[in-house]
Amino acid sequence: xxxxxxxxxxxxxxxxITVGWQLGSQGxxxxxxxxxATAPAAPTTTAPEASAPATTGPATSAPATTAPxxxxxxxxxxxxxxxxxxAATRFGDVQVQITVENGSITDVVALHLxxxxxxxxxxxxxxxxxxxxxxxxxxxxxxxxxxxATYTSDGYLSSLQSALDQAGL
Amino acid sequence: MTTRTAPAPLADRRRDRxxxxxxxRIRGRRRMRxxxxxxxxxxxxxxxxxxxxxxxxxxxxxxxxxxxxTAAGIVTGLVGTDLILVMLVLAARIxxxxxxxxxxxxxxxxxxxxxxxxxxxxxxxxxLTIGYAMTDGSTVVAETVSxxxxxxxxxxxxxxxxxxxxxxxSVVAVRxxxxxxxxxxxxxxxxxxxxxxxxxxxxxxxxxxxGTAQRIYWIALYVLAFGSIGVFRFLxxxxxxxxxxxxxxxxxxxxxxxxxxxxxxxxxxxLQTRGGQYAIWRFWTGSTWWHAHPISFSAVPTATSAxxxxxxxxxxxxxIGRVRPGTRVSIEGPYGVFTDAHRVAPKLAVIAAGIxxxxxxSLLEHSDLRPGEATVILRGTDPAxxxxxNEIGALRSMRGNAVYTMLGSRPPGLATWMSAEALSRxxxxxxxxxxxxxxxxYVCGPQSWADLVVRDARAAGLPDEQIHLERFDW
Numbered sequence: 001x002x003x004x005x006x007x008x009x010x011x012x013x014x015x016x017i018t019v020g021w022q023l024g025s026q027g028x029x030x031x032x033x034x035x036x037a038t039a040p041a042a043p044t045t046t047a048p049e050a051s052a053p054a055t056t057g058p059a060t061s062a063p064a065t066t067a068p069x070x071x072x073x074x075x076x077x078x079x080x081x082x083x084x085x086x087a088a089t090r091f092g093d094v095q096v097q098i099t100v101e102n103g104s105i106t107d108v109v110a111l112h113l114x115x116x117x118x119x120x121x122x123x124x125x126x127x128x129x130x131x132x133x134x135x136x137x138x139x140x141x142x143x144x145x146x147x148x149a150t151y152t153s154d155g156y157l158s159s160l161q162s163a164l165d166q167a168g169l
Numbered sequence: 170m171t172t173r174t175a176p177a178p179l180a181d182r183r184r185d186r187x188x189x190x191x192x193x194r195i196r197g198r199r200r201m202r203x204x205x206x207x208x209x210x211x212x213x214x215x216x217x218x219x220x221x222x223x224x225x226x227x228x229x230x231x232x233x234x235x236x237x238x239t240a241a242g243i244v245t246g247l248v249g250t251d252l253i254l255v256m257l258v259l260a261a262r263i264x265x266x267x268x269x270x271x272x273x274x275x276x277x278x279x280x281x282x283x284x285x286x287x288x289x290x291x292x293x294x295x296x297l298t299i300g301y302a303m304t305d306g307s308t309v310v311a312e313t314v315s316x317x318x319x320x321x322x323x324x325x326x327x328x329x330x331x332x333x334x335x336x337x338x339s340v341v342a343v344r345x346x347x348x349x350x351x352x353x354x355x356x357x358x359x360x361x362x363x364x365x366x367x368x369x370x371x372x373x374x375x376x377x378x379x380g381t382a383q384r385i386y387w388i389a390l391y392v393l394a395f396g397s398i399g400v401f402r403f404l405x406x407x408x409x410x411x412x413x414x415x416x417x418x419x420x421x422x423x424x425x426x427x428x429x430x431x432x433x434x435x436x437x438x439x440l441q442t443r444g445g446q447y448a449i450w451r452f453w454t455g456s457t458w459w460h461a462h463p464i465s466f467s468a469v470p471t472a473t474s475a476x477x478x479x480x481x482x483x484x485x486x487x488x489i490g491r492v493r494p495g496t497r498v499s500i501e502g503p504y505g506v507f508t509d510a511h512r513v514a515p516k517l518a519v520i521a522a523g524i525x526x527x528x529x530x531s532l533l534e535h536s537d538l539r540p541g542e543a544t545v546i547l548r549g550t551d552p553a554x555x556x557x558x559n560e561i562g563a564l565r566s567m568r569g570n571a572v573y574t575m576l577g578s579r580p581p582g583l584a585t586w587m588s589a590e591a592l593s594r595x596x597x598x599x600x601x602x603x604x605x606x607x608x609x610x611y612v613c614g615p616q617s618w619a620d621l622v623v624r625d626a627r628a629a630g631l632p633d634e635q636i637h638l639e640r641f642d643w
Contacts, residue, residue, distance in 0.1 A: 002201070008209035013216035020220025024228060090372060090379075091320070118315030119373075122305040147230045148239070150375045 077103015077169070084163035086112065087155035091120040094155030098163045105139055105169070108132045108160065114152045127152045135160060140169075190515045197513035197634065203269045211255055214390075218251040219244055221383045225376045235303035242296030243376060249289030250370070253332075253363055254394040256282050261397035262504065271506035273640050280339070287336040294329060321368035328365030335359045350460060360398075367391065402501070410499035413437060417452070417496040418474070424556040427524065428490040429467060429478045432498060437470040440503055443510055444469045444535025445528045445611075445639070448502030450477065452492050461501065462489065465528040465639075467557060469535050478557065480524040507639040509536040512609040514635050517543040518602040520622055522586075522614030523550075526557045528639050529613055533564050540569025544602050547574045548586070548614065573601070586621040598625040605629055613639040 079101050086095040091114035099107040108131075113124035127149035134143035141161040145153030222244050231237045259266070259279040266275050302312035316322055337343055338355045347355075370377055370387070377384045415434035423429050447465040451458060467478035481487035507528050517538065521529040526547065533545070545567070547558050555574070562572050577588030585592055599605050610631060612622045623636055
C-alpha cells in the first residue's frame with residue numbers, strides 16, 4: 001500500500017471511529033434504547049385528572065377519558081396496583097404491573113416478558129431486575145433501559161408508562 | 170541487439186516539454202489518487218462497522234468478561250460482514266474500479282480478504298456463544314442449542330456453513346482439485362450465504378435494531394454490493410450481448426493448439442475497446458455454453474469485426490477451436506488496464522512470450538508511437554511459438570521502432586526469462602531495453618516467466634507504476 005493511501009485510510013478511519021464513539025458516549029444517542037426511554041416519558045407532565053380505581057385494571061385497557069392536568073397529586077396520591085397495556089415486540093409481548101402507595105411506585109412486577117426463544121428468555125431474566133431497580137429509583141419511565149436488551153426495555157417501559165398513566169402519576 | 174543510450178537529464182527535460190508525456194503523467198497521478206481514495210474508502214467501511222457499534226453505545230455494555238466477549242462477538246460479526254460486502258463490490262466488475270486499478274488487482278485484493286472475513290465470522294459465532302453462555306450461566310452446548318431456536322438463526326448457521334464451503338474450496342491447494350466450473354458453482358453459493366445471514370442481523374442484532382440510522386446504513390451497504398453485482402455482472406453483459414449480436418465468422422488455426430476467432434457484430438466500436446484489453450466470452454454451442462473464457466483481443470475491433478486469439482490451455486478452450494461459423498457469442502467486458510491509456514512514462518518497453526502476444530499485438534496497434542519510442546521483444550521457445558510475430562512489424566505504429574526476437578529454451582536450473590543463448594551473451598534487462606527506467610514496461614506471457622521479467626525490472630530500479638503485467642490465471 002502506498003504511503004498516501006495508508007495515511008488517508010488511517011485518517012478517515014479515525015474520524016469515523018471518533019464520530020461513532022462520540023455518538024455512543026452522548027447518552028447512547030441514536031439507539032432505540034434511548035428513544036424508548038425518553039419517548040414514553042414525555043407525557044408524565046400531563047397526568048390524568050380522574051383518580052384511578054384502586055383495582056387491577058384490565059390488561060388491554062388504555063386510559064380513555066383523561067383530561068390533561070399539570071398538577072399532580074403530591075402528599076396524598078393514588079394507591080393501588082395498576083396493570084399496563086401489553087406491549088408487543090419482535091421477541092414477544094411485555095406487560096408490567098405496578099404497585100403504588102400514596103403516589104409513589106413501590107414495586108414493579110413483570111407479568112409477561114419477551115420469550116419468543118430461549119435467548120429472549122435469558123435476556124428478559126437479566127434485564128427485568130435491572131429495569132425494576134431503575135424505575136423504582138427514578139419513580140418514572142424516564143430511565144436509561146438495559147443495553148443489550150433493547151426490545152425488552154422498550155416494551156417494559158412502554159407498558160410501564162401506560163400503568164403510570166392509569167395511576168395518574 | 171543494439172545498445173542505445175539516452176542521457177537521463179535530456180529525457181527529463183523532454184518529459185516536461187512534451188504535451189503527450191505531461192498529459193500521461195497527469196492521468197497517472199489522477200489514477201493513483203483515485204486508487205488511494207478507493208483503498209481509504211475500503212478501510213473506512215471497516216471503521217464504519219466498528220463505529221455502528223460504538224454509536225449504539227456498545228462500550229457502555231462492557232462490564233465483565235462475559236459482556237466483553239459478547240461485544241467482541243458483535244464487532245467481529247459487523248466487520249466480517251462488511252469485508253464480505255467489500256469482496257462482493259470488488260468482484261462486481263465495476264467500471265470505475267477496472268479503469269483505475271484493473272479487475273485483476275481488484276480480484277487479488279478480493280482473494281486476500283477471503284480468509285480474514287471467514288475467521289471474523291467464525292469468531293463472531295464462537296465469541297457470542299461463549300459470551301451468552303457465561304452471562305446465562307449455561308454451557309456452550311446448551312447455549313448453541315438455545316441460539317439455534319432464536320429468530321432466523323437456523324438460516325444464519327446455514328449461511329455460515331456455506332461460507333466455510335466457499336472459502337475452503339477457494340484455498341489454493343484445495344482449488345486445484347476442482348474443475349473451474351465446480352469451483353465457480355460453489356463460489357456462487359457465497360451470494361446465498363451472505364443473503365442467508367441478513368434476517369438474523371436485522372432481527373436479532375441490537376446494533377441494527379428497528380428505526381436506527383445503523384439499520385439504514387447496513388441495508389444500503391447490501392443494496393450497493395448486490396446492486397453492483399446485478400448491474401455490472403449480469404445486466405450490462407446481457408444488454409451488450411443482445412445489442413451487439415456477436416457471432417463467429419471464422420476460425421483460423423495459427424499454430425498448433427492456437428486459434429484466432431474472427432467475430433462479427435453490430436457497432437462493435439461502441440464497446441470502446443482499447444488495445445490490450447480482454448473480454449469474457451461465452452460461445453453458445455452445446456458443449457461450450459456453460460463455460461465463459463477470458464480471452465484478449467488480438468486486434469482492435471472495428472465497427473463490424475473483432476478478432477481474439479486463444480491457446481487451448483484447458484479442456485474448455487480446446488473446444489473453442491471447434492466452434493462453427495455463425496455461433497452466437499456473448500461478451501462480458503471489455504476489461505483491463507493493459508492499455509496505452511495507462512502509460513505514465515515517455516518510452517515504451519514491451520515483452521511478450523507465447524500466447525502473451527495477443528494483448529501486446531492489439532496494444533501496439535492502438536498506441537500512437539513516435540519513431541524510437543518503443544522497444545519490443547518477442548520471446549519464444551521454438552519457431553512454433555512465433556505466431557502473430559509477423560503482424561507486429563507490419564503495424565503502422567511500429568514504424569521506426571525496434572522489434573527484437575529471442576528464440577530458444579531457458580537454461581536448465583536457472584531462474585531467468587531469457588534464452589540460454591541470450592544469457593550466455595550477457596544480455597540483461599537494461600541492455601535489452603536501454604531506456605527501461607524512462608519506459609512503461611508491458612509484460613505478457615506465462616505467469617512464472619512474467620514474474621522473472623518483473624523481478625529483473627524491479628531490481629534495475631523500475632518503479633511499480635511503470636510495470637504493467639497482464640495475468641492469465643483465473
